[in-house]
Amino acid sequence: MSRNPIDLSLYLVLDPDLCGGMAGMVETAKIAAENGVTVVQLRAPNWKKRQWLECAQQLKAVLTPLNIPLIINDHADIALAVDADGVHVGQSDLPVAVVRDLLGPNKIVGLSTNNLGNVHELLTPEIAACIDYIGVGPVYPTSTKKDASPVIAAAEMAAMFASTGSLPAVAIGGISSGKVAPLIAAGADGVAVISAICGQPDIARATRNLLTEINLKKGS
Structure with a gap:
């Protein structure tokens, strides 16, 4: 199965x-996208x-x-x-093979992981062939996901990033301005944020600040 960049x-x-x-979600997404966000995920666990x-x-x-x-x-x-453009699933959601079958080969499929053993267990050749990236976290304490691991x-985080092979990985969980550099240094291809942008008084500035931190570390 070809991977989708x-x-x-x-x-x-x-x-x-x-x-x-x-x-507010739509407006936040628009402003953030105009100021450097590279991907947006819709997550609303309590919605119908x-x-x-x-939305x-x-x-x-x-x-x-x-x-x-x-x-x-x-x-x-x-x-x-x-x-x-795609679907992101956790380990208790639909299996990635089922999601891939539903979406077809040209959509993006992401999968959450939360420990090194979990990466080794999940990233079998069969599963890895179905996904385009993994999420690694929580990397910091977070209050936005009540059932977080x-x-x-x-x-362990660095070992997880090193174990993903050619699959890109994004760090998630409690990430805010000033906390990005260690994650990129540990091997993350990027960072996933919630409260660092959502609800900020200046969404555009918050987004640009985070992107500056990311680009500075990637360029160092």
Whole structure:
């Protein structure tokens, strides 16, 4: 299965509470995309499917002209309904092989991992052939995901990044301005953020600051 390239440098995961609802999520995504975010994920665990659909349609409308991919968390049916660019799943969601079969070969599929043993277990050739990137986290304490796994120790995190082979990996969990450099140094291809952008008083500036940190470390 051919992999689909994705720039994970600055990956925004939207939060309906921090953004102030659907309209705030769409506006946040638009401003962030205009200022350097490279991918946007719709995540709203407490929403009904109709809300997911409506928000995904609006996000698709603002992100497509900017060439920023829209990833749907967990719900492959929503991704199919709006022709989103891909789906991200956790270990208790649909198996990645099923998601790949549903989406076909040309969509992006991401998978969450939270410890080194987990990476070795999940990244068999069969599973690795179905996914385009992995998420590694939480790398710092986080309050935006109530069921988050324990924070990954620095040494284990670096070992996880080193174990992904040719698969790109994005760090997630509690990442804010000033915390990016150690993650890129450890081997992350990018960082996924929530509260570092969602709910910030100046979304454009927050986005640009994060991107500057990423580019400085990648260029060092």
